[in-house]
Amino acid sequence: LTRMLHLCRSETFQGKSGVHMPFLEYLHKGHCRLKVTKDFMQTAVNAFAIFVSGDIMDIKNLPASYVLNSARTIAMMKVEREKLAATWHVVKGSTPTPNISYEVLEKFRPLFKHVNAREIARLNLSDDRILSYIGTHPDLNRHQVGVVASRYLQLNPRWTEPRYLNLMNNLLCGVPMTFMRRIPENTYLQLTHQLFYHIRACDPLQRRFYLTMMMRTQALGKSYSWSAREVSRLGLLLAEVSGSDLSAI
Structure with a gap:
């Protein structure tokens, strides 16, 4: 690939820089290596060629720093999901999963939805920042939040306290409703204003359940008593409010 990069370097014509897709005959699957240079545009095109025409091994050989710095661009590529998922192994490297820092996860945010649920x-769910990061990620599906929520409930016996519920956010969609029914009604009143804006993985049945709990007497009460402040706390639950309750606000 070094030879290929030399042949396909950026050129200047009439003061304008141009880049070139690498020749496919120089792309040998399983043997591609990306050389990061100061010619950022050509480096990006070369990386794109590896994602499109390379295999999983080529993806895993990408520099971790490049993947982190270009995560948003990589996430927009229309390539096989397996290739996007492989970027996690690039970033993780030899670091044990529990030792992955919040800072790395934040840079990896655009690609995080492709990480396996068990992974x-x-x-480190004991780190409040990581727990909140997972709970506020908008692209995780119900299976992912379910596996993580199950693990967190095992790690933290005090998860029903408002402090931890407010960190879980979308992970509440992975908690069985039978568990949530055991939580005192006044606990729902202590949930943050932002929490129900993050429950994207919940199905309609779960959202209606949480709306019912929020409309209990010790929480927000019936809709006719709601002010703008109460309405703003409902977040995505507002879509489940019936027409008659809406008209009573």
């Missing part, structure tokens, strides 16, 4: 559950 996410191995992260």
